[in-house]
Amino acid sequence: MADIKVIVAGPRGKMGSEALRMIEKEPAFQLVGCIDRIHDGQKVAEVEGLPKMDALIYTSAEKALGELEADVLIDLTTPEHGYKHTKLALEHGVRPVVGTTGFTEVQMEEITNLAEKKELGVVIAPNFAVGAVLMMQFSKWAAKHFPDVEIIEKHHDQKLDAPSGTAVKTAQLIQEVRESHKQGHTDEKETIDGARGADVDGMKIHSMRLPGLIAHQEVVFGGLGQTLTIKHDSHHRESFMSGVKLAIEKVMELDQLVYGLEHLLD
Ligand SMILES: NC(=O)C1=CN([C@@H]2O[C@H](COP(=O)(O)OP(=O)(O)OC[C@H]3O[C@@H](n4cnc5c(N)ncnc54)[C@H](OP(=O)(O)O)[C@@H]3O)[C@@H](O)[C@H]2O)C=CC1
Numbered sequence: 001m002a003d004i005k006v007i008v009a010g011p012r013g014k015m016g017s018e019a020l021r022m023i024e025k026e027p028a029f030q031l032v033g034c035i036d037r038i039h040d041g042q043k044v045a046e047v048e049g050l051p052k053m054d055a056l057i058y059t060s061a062e063k064a065l066g067e068l069e070a071d072v073l074i075d076l077t078t079p080e081h082g083y084k085h086t087k088l089a090l091e092h093g094v095r096p097v098v099g100t101t102g103f104t105e106v107q108m109e110e111i112t113n114l115a116e117k118k119e120l121g122v123v124i125a126p127n128f129a130v131g132a133v134l135m136m137q138f139s140k141w142a143a144k145h146f147p148d149v150e151i152i153e154k155h156h157d158q159k160l161d162a163p164s165g166t167a168v169k170t171a172q173l174i175q176e177v178r179e180s181h182k183q184g185h186t187d188e189k190e191t192i193d194g195a196r197g198a199d200v201d202g203m204k205i206h207s208m209r210l211p212g213l214i215a216h217q218e219v220v221f222g223g224l225g226q227t228l229t230i231k232h233d234s235h236h237r238e239s240f241m242s243g244v245k246l247a248i249e250k251v252m253e254l255d256q257l258v259y260g261l262e263h264l265l266d
């Protein structure tokens with residue numbers, strides 16, 4: 001199989017730098033360029049802390065996508081820039097693999113329509129860790145039997161979006177099997193705003209941000225005389241890389257948007 005030519009947006013980031021290390025080790029992938037906010041025209045190898053790779057850095061996403069011959073753009077930046085990069089990539093015939101979280105429903109719909117128009121694959125995966133994907137699937141199953149559920153997600157304190165993309169996706173999967181209903185006491189009142197968390201159809205999401213954390217989620221179900229907790233922890237960002245690798249391979253076979261890694265796993 002010919003090499004898959006990859007551009008990484010966000011190469012100095014916690015996830016982007018981990019993705020570069022994965023690409024460096026993977027013989028079927030070739031890094032052809034990076035999109036960053038700084039270091040225009042420098043080689044990746046010249047940036048402290050990044051792997052010794054020759055690909056050039058561009059600060060203009062338009063220029064990178066216009067000049068480079070690429071198959072896939074991996075975006076690991078911010079919600080605002082990830083959305084712009086994803087649309088630009090599709091306009092240039094490059095398939096996006098998006099780990100960036102925090103897109104709005106309207107943005108998701110726009111990207112879905114653009115991918116369909118261009119007949120190009122896009123993978124948007126709020127969580128690339130296989131364990132987290134299983135946690136979400138198990139939660140959907142459990143919600144059929146335990147409709148009262150609260151999601152507690154815990155992340156490092158540099159995270160921009162809340163709730164996490166994983167918590168949003170978990171709630172969406174649960175919504176598919178759970179009748180919308182208010183949880184807790186009917187007369188419940190918050191004496192401090194936000195005490196009961198965010199509300200999705202009566203289901204609550206609580207977001208914790210602390211130094212020392214990486215990415216963790218508990219989905220707690222309550223029933224008569226029992227609770228069930230489904231929990232996943234990413235202790236290192238290596239946990240996401242087998243999913244990123246799978247998404248790069250599979251996006252080449254797709255001609256539309258896929259939202260969630262579960263659609264790519266056997
Ligand atoms: N799907 C998944 O499995 C996972 C998804 N994520 C998501 O991935 C995203 C990145 O997370 P993380 O690596 O922790 O964040 P970081 O803040 O560590 O990295 C983001 C990087 O993007 C860079 N950046 C910002 N704007 C631009 C731009 N316009 N062009 C190019 N690069 C830009 C930042 O540069 P600078 O620092 O100079 O601003 C930074 O280096 C988040 O949305 C997060 O939620 C995270 C983990 C797993």
Ligand SMILES: O=C(O)C1=N[C@H](C(=O)O)C[C@H](O)C1
Nearest residue numbers: 101126127159164165166215
């Ligand atoms: O920002 C992070 O770190 C993570 N973001 C993703 C999310 O929002 O769910 C995935 C993982 O939880 C790590």
